[in-house]
Amino acid sequence: MLTEKLAHCVQQQFQLPKEQYQCHALIGTPNYNILELANKMDVDTIVIGSSSRNRHNILLGSTADYIVNNTNCSVLVIR
DSSP states (O other), rough: OOOHHHHHHHHHHHOOOOGGOOOOOSSSSSSHHHHHHHHHHOOSSEEEEEOOOOOSSSSOOHHHHHHHHOSSSEEEEEO
């Protein structure tokens, strides 16, 4: 149910055909789960939000920072 709602929001926001994206909901540690799924699916781009309120991670949240620094694919960070 959550993935369907997310997919609908993505489609409405970016007006992309369903063949051009996939949405996934995962349970667990985001850093590792996102990278594991991206590697398993051999994705071209990871799109991730960043909403850090911590002054140590002022530019990127800790998950976005980890993804950017530990993947080989392109990453689009939305703030």
